[in-house]
Amino acid sequence: MSEQKRVYRFGTDAQGNDVTEGGASMKFALGGKGANLAEMCRIGLPVPGGFTITCQTCVEYSGAGNVWPEGTLDEIDAATRDLEHRQGKSLGDPHDPLLVSVRSGAPFSMPGMMDTVLNLGLNDDSVQGLIEQTKNPHFAWDSYRRFIQMFSNVVLGIDSDYFENALTEKRMVAGVKSDSELTAEQLKELVCEFREIAAEHISADEHPELVIEGKAVFPTDPELQLKLAIEAVFGSWMNERACIYRKANGISDDLGTAVNVQVMVYGNKGETSATGVAFTRNPADGTREFYGDFLIDAQGEDVVAGIRNTEPISDLKIKPVFAQAGEQLESIFGILENHYRDMCDIEFTIEQGKLYMLQTRVGKRTASAALKIAIDMVGEGLISREEAVSRIDPAQLDQLLHPQFDTGSDIEVLARGLNASPGAAVGAIVFSSEDAVAAADEGRPVILVRWETNPDDLKGMVAAEGILTSHGGKTSHAAVIARGMGAPCVCGVESFSIDAANKEVRVDGADIVLHEGDIISIDGTSGIVVLGAVDLVSPELTGDLETILGWADTIRMDSSKGTPNRVRVNADNPADAKLALEFGAEAIGLCRTEHMFLGDRKNIIQSFILTDDEQVKAKALEDLLRVQTDDFLQMFRTMDGRDVVVRLIDPPLHEFLDDPRELEVAIAKREVEGAPADELEALRKRLRDIDGMVESNPMLGLRGVRLSIVYPDLPLMQVRAIATAAARLKRDEGLNPHPEVLVPLVAIAQEHVQTRAVIERVVAEVAEEFGIRLDIPVGTMFELPRACMVADAIAEHSDFFSFGTNDLTQTTFGFSRDDAEAKFIPIYLHKKILESNPFETIDDVVVELVKMAVDKSRATKDGLMCGVCGEHGGDPASIMKLFNVAGVDYVSCSPYRVPVARLAAAQAKLEAEQGFSTQDK
Known part of the structure; x- marks a missing residue:
């Protein structure tokens, strides 16, 4: 017998004493549903009794090839006997049967993704006991036919359409429109048909235990029904829709699901019974109102399935037969909100006028509702501003954008x-x-x-x-x-x-x-x-979003609780820079100058690259200097008084050239058209020149700082454009531009040293020309593991560090981002070789490289500014690691991710300083 406890009780004993084991803090063992059922029992709410089988059991069961851990079935059997004793009923009893539901319950809410079985325990004998106890044959036979259909689909894998078709045919023959109009005798006939359909489609290979004398039969033994249902719910953890949902919501596959076995209560016992789903506040807009739907004479699955149009929860109290239950439910709304200090999602059933709570959890909500609820609860004194900020999912802010x-x-x-x-x-x-x-x-x-x-x-x-x-x-x-x-x-x-x-x-x-x-x-x-x-x-950052982000900024910039967590933007043009300021960016963390060479300027850079004529080269550089100076004038004017980190040209030069294969096609076409020989020769020379620049591995070839060393004229032109724009704005317009030059792809300290000397010389020349002082810091971009290893040596000659974690991830893994994400990373994720895409959420080893470089730099030069630019700068999970593990000063991201980064940066500060964690998904 295993010593690990795998089954936990909830509810009361036969004398009404609470015997619940566990509570809300045990969601990783009991799942969200099981933990909250236990918690509701502890605070005295009316919850049908039952027991929960742990998530860890699911993981072990699945990991062992669907083999039960030793002793688990004995523990489940003991819990079943205990539940029977508490209820004074037993499974399969022909006079007063115990019927149960079997439901999934993962640590994080996954609505509708896994499987449920209701009315378990019915067979030809126990249905007679249900009739005897309820005096309602229609209800009993309807429950039995529902059970066969649901069990057959969920547990036996039989398509529900077989049963729906039989049900439709029965209605047509009977001349009625709805299932409820069928007579008890017709439902009894349907039960027999359903059992035959099930038997016909049961796979003997998958369920040999259901084969008797060579023929498959629908299981009638309640103990076998329960075992198979629990196994099916465990199995649904890995069904396709659940896996897709977890991937989309960042939930680990390793958590498993708990299984909750609970006494059935019925909302389909006639006009005095009902079932519903409710929220303590409006999950769409956050309004403080009782929100939800209910159905009279229905089971819970009918509400969420949309089979019948529901009634609003507000109508519950105005119906005399439900008025008392409605008042009690409204009171429970308040109890749950005050207990959980959050908006709650509730499932309930009213059985012949008596209210039962079947589930509660912190409710899912839209982004706008999340903001309003958090702000309102601060105003109501339920939570603090820090808690409000920590509760908002940063990724959810995308909804508002x-x-x-x-x-x-x-x-x-x-x-x-x-x-x-x-x-x-x-x-x-x-x-x-x-x-x-x-x-x-x-x-x-x-x-x-x-x-x-x-x-x-x-x-x-x-x-x-x-x-x-x-x-x-x-x-x-x-x-x-x-x-x-x-x-x-x-x-x-x-x-x-x-x-x-x-x-x-x-x-x-x-x-x-x-x-x-x-x-x-x-x-x-x-x-x-x-x-x-x-x-x-696109909407603007106003109202509740502005309030929450304002609170977030106060938290992340609080220097009394450590270094501020700053947020910058990646922007390559004035429009993006202006938008980023509106979204709350503090500075530009990365301006990629090569983006300024595209469009109608591509011909200029191409003429510089491909010509051997020095005069043509000089003219191209002159033209580029003019347009780049104009670009920087607009950028620095937009960002007046704020830092603008300008990266020197980074990609390989061949990226600015025509596709050689497309050029070959063009040449062939012109040959067919009879083009003049001199035109064809010019095209062929262009093709030879382009082919001559082809590299075997261009992303690790002649790019970054290497271009500055091999082709110094190009970066010299860029530095002159940066310095000229800054000098002109400073002298002629009285503005306060703050450009900073970033040297990319440094691996060797001397690369930075020599490039910096050239940059400083050009800046000094421009300053002298304009007769003003120019102070333009020069920083290093870290994209290579070797640079991280020698960061202390580089720091002696650098004014700031910027980590290009996109390329640092490529060079750490040896992955080509463009190829890997399309060709094999999805397979790696599916096979669990990788837990997440390292180009979306930063890898821990890459974080360690960043941390190493930050630590080395500050040991050499105390207080050296270190930041991160790229996709990771806008990913909430990466932001948490970059601030709290690597110790960077800022992250820089695309304009539309700035609000997300501001909130995530505040949450990182809260987690580091006060132990708050973001709200569960």
């Missing part, structure tokens, strides 16, 4: 639905997840249009620009998943009659038929649908 409908657009509303997830999207209609994925692969924006989504649609939901459903409420699958992803979503568009098979939509009342490929626009903020494309605009 997504486009909205341009208010100046003249739009005609085609249809209306529920504003399920904010933001706007424009795209072509597709009717399946497969088509959405295919369109995304081709770069075509689409709107996924469905009757209602289900967990298998996750791939398409991720791929689509937006989601539209004709059924389901604000707590339906589509709404919950879209809000979590930050995707615009409109649900419950009842005027859309969707025919997915024929790929068309009939719009009731509009005499319009939409087909696959037609363009529509949706606004998930207001819940409207528009035919055709609507102009979209």
Whole structure:
């Protein structure tokens, strides 16, 4: 017998005494659902009893090839006997049966991604006991047919369509429209049909235990039903939709899911019973109101599946039969919010007037709702400003930077639905997840249009620009998943009659038929649908977002609690620089000068590279000096008084040249057309010159500082343009430009020393020419592991360090970013060779290299400014490592990531100084 405890009880004993083991702090053992069920029991809420099998059991079971850890089945059996004793009922009892649900519950919320089995324990004998106890044969037989269908699908892997088709045929023969109109006798007949369907499709190879005398049968032994259901829930941890969801939300595959076995309570016992999903505040906009949906005479799955249109939770109290339960539920809302100090997501059932709590968790919400709730709770005294800042997921801020409908657009509303997830999207209609994925692969924006989504649609939901459903409420699958992803979503568009098979939509009342490929626009903020494309605009940083970011800036810049965590921007033109200032960037951490050579200036740089004529070279440099000086004038004017780190030309020169293969095609075409011989010879010479510059490994070839040494005229021109622009603004306009020159791809200290000497000479010449003092710092860009090893020697001659972690990752791993991300990194992630893409979230070894260089530099030159530029500078997980492990002074990222970086930088300061951690996903 294993000594590790694998099963934990929750609920009360037969005398009403609490026997709960565990609580909210044990979510990594009990999963979020199990931990919160235990917590609700501890604070005295009405929770049906049960037990939880730990996440660690799932991991061991799966890791051993679906073999149970020693002693676990005995522990589950003991917990089952204990639950029977507590309830005074037993599984399979023909007179008063115990029926249970079997539900998943991972440490982090994964709504709808894994499997559930309800009504477990029913068979031909126990259904008679259920009839005897409830005096309701219709309810009993309906529960039994639901159990067979759900068990067959979830546990036995049988397609639900077989059962749905049989159910539809039964309704047609009976001449009724809804399942509830079928008689008890008809439901009993359906149970027999369902068992036959199941037996016909059971795989004997996968389930040999269900083969009796050579024939597969649906299991009737409740103990076997329970064992198979638990195994199926464990197995659902690795189903495709769960894996996709975890990847999209940064959840580790190694956590496993717990399994909760809980006494069934029924919301489908007639008109005095109901089931629902609720939030203690509005998860779409954060308003303090009771928000959610419920269904009368239904089971919980019916609410989220969108099978029937729900009623708003606010109507619960005005229905006399539910008034008392509604008052109690409202009171529990307050208890849970005060206990968890956050907005809570709740599942409940009312069985013949009595309220039961089936689940609570910190509720998922949109970015705008997260901001409002955090700010309101600070005002209510529930949390501090520091807690408010720590609770916002930085990545979620992207939702607020997504486009909205341009208010100046003249739009005609085609249809209306529920504003399920904010933001706007424009795209072509597709009717399946497969088509959405295919369109995304081709770069075509689409709107996924469905009757209602289900967990298998996750791939398409991720791929689509937006989601539209004709059924389901604000707590339906589509709404919950879209809000979590930050995707615009409109649900419950009842005027859309969707025919997915024929790929068309009939719009009731509009005499319009939409087909696959037609363009529509949706606004998930207001819940409207528009035919055709609507102009979209990006929002501004105002209101709640401005408040939270203001608090974040105060926290990250608090010098009394350590070095400020600064945020800069990567910007190569005045427009990006202006936008970055609006988004709160403090300075430019990287201006890539080579980007200034593109467009109509490409011919100038090409003429410099390819000519042997010194006069042509000189003219090209003169032209480049003029345009680069103008560029820097605008950049420095925009950033007046702020640092602008300008990197000298970095990429290999061949990147500015024509594609030699395209040039070969052009030559062949001109030959066919009979072009003059001198033209053809000029083209062939150009091709020879380009081929002569080809390198076997250009990313490790003649680039960066090596260009400054081999072709000094080009970087000299750039330094002169930088210094001239600064001098002109300082002398003629009275401005205060702060340019800094960055030397890229240094590996050897002498590379920096010699290049710096040339830079200082040019700056001195320009200063003398303008008759002013110019102080332009010269820094080093670290992109190579060797540079990190000799950072102390480089620091003696450098004014600041900037780490190009994109290239540092390439050279540390020996990965080509352009090739690796397309060809083998996805395979590495799938095979668990890599936990995450190192070009998205910085690798720990790369962090150690940065830390080594920072430590070495400051041992040589105390207080040397060190920053990071590139993609990692805008990734929240990387930002945490860079500030708290590597010890850098700033991160620099693209303009639209600046708000994300500001918040993440504040959270890094909180985690380092006060022990706060960001809110759970």
